[in-house]
Amino acid sequence: MTSTLEVSGATVRKGERTLLADVSLRLGSGDFVAVVGPNGAGKTTLMRVALGLERPDSGRVTVDGRDVAALSPRERAAHVAWLPQRVQVSEPITALEHVAAARYRFRESHRRSEEQARAALERVQAEGLAARRITELSGGEQQRVAVAALLAQESPLVMLDEPANFLDPAQQLELYALVGRLWRSGLGVLCITHDINVLAHAVRHGGEGRIRVLGLSRGQVAFESHYDAPELGEHLGQVFSVRMRGVEVEGRRVFVGLPLEGGE
Numbered sequence: 001m002t003s004t005l006e007v008s009g010a011t012v013r014k015g016e017r018t019l020l021a022d023v024s025l026r027l028g029s030g031d032f033v034a035v036v037g038p039n040g041a042g043k044t045t046l047m048r049v050a051l052g053l054e055r056p057d058s059g060r061v062t063v064d065g066r067d068v069a070a071l072s073p074r075e076r077a078a079h080v081a082w083l084p085q086r087v088q089v090s091e092p093i094t095a096l097e098h099v100a101a102a103r104y105r106f107r108e109s110h111r112r113s114e115e116q117a118r119a120a121l122e123r124v125q126a127e128g129l130a131a132r133r134i135t136e137l138s139g140g141e142q143q144r145v146a147v148a149a150l151l152a153q154e155s156p157l158v159m160l161d162e163p164a165n166f167l168d169p170a171q172q173l174e175l176y177a178l179v180g181r182l183w184r185s186g187l188g189v190l191c192i193t194h195d196i197n198v199l200a201h202a203v204r205h206g207g208e209g210r211i212r213v214l215g216l217s218r219g220q221v222a223f224e225s226h227y228d229a230p231e232l233g234e235h236l237g238q239v240f241s242v243r244m245r246g247v248e249v250e251g252r253r254v255f256v257g258l259p260l261e262g263g264e
């Protein structure tokens, strides 16, 4: 199954504040869109709008041409899965039960849900956590279980809000490598990140140009570029208000933030 999600001219206001101003975005199966920008730029708001969790004051969001707001939760889950910045778990259910619950859109036996959930936990090397209560897991362990739940949903589009939050460097690398494999298998990926360098783990050498980078600043699109674009460092520097230098490490470009000239 393939899907295409389109956000057209979305504007979100809260009182006097404009959180998003006329932002458009297209995510289809096989696309990889990285959304970057400083804290408070509107990245999560854009994701919530794209998911239909937040209605824009103006603009439209469609999935395969249908208004996202008109989709039932089950229908939406068939198109797009998402990983929020912080996984909200208050019930002391096991990791396996949590992942199995992500398959609610399938009309299948409890046993089948659990089999598929176990397979998803194995894909993120978290099978050892299956019987643990989710409320007792560390932040990083919870995040891996949340990624397993995302996989268990089997949606053609996935949206990730800072997926490497709480993960140590080895786990970050592993997670982005997994995201890269999902992308190459045909999924559409939208990924919010502060750290553009982690994307290197998702891409095989030469594929950088297929990652689109959308820079947000104060709710507006500040730039749209590609991960291999020579001017990407300059764009990043502008949105983060630093000097962003790209340096070659083992054949890969890595960005390093430096103070502005004359700054501390």
Ligand SMILES: Nc1ncnc2c1ncn2[C@@H]1O[C@H](COP(=O)(O)OP(=O)(O)OP(=O)(O)O)[C@@H](O)[C@H]1O
Pocket: 014, 017, 019, 037, 038, 039, 040, 041, 042, 043, 044, 045, 046
């Ligand atoms: N319901 C709300 N009412 C008022 N302001 C809000 C609301 N939700 C978010 N905001 C504000 O909107 C701005 C954008 O928030 P958003 O969470 O989209 O930013 P972000 O780019 O994801 O930031 P971060 O990198 O810190 O997660 C922030 O200044 C936030 O305080």
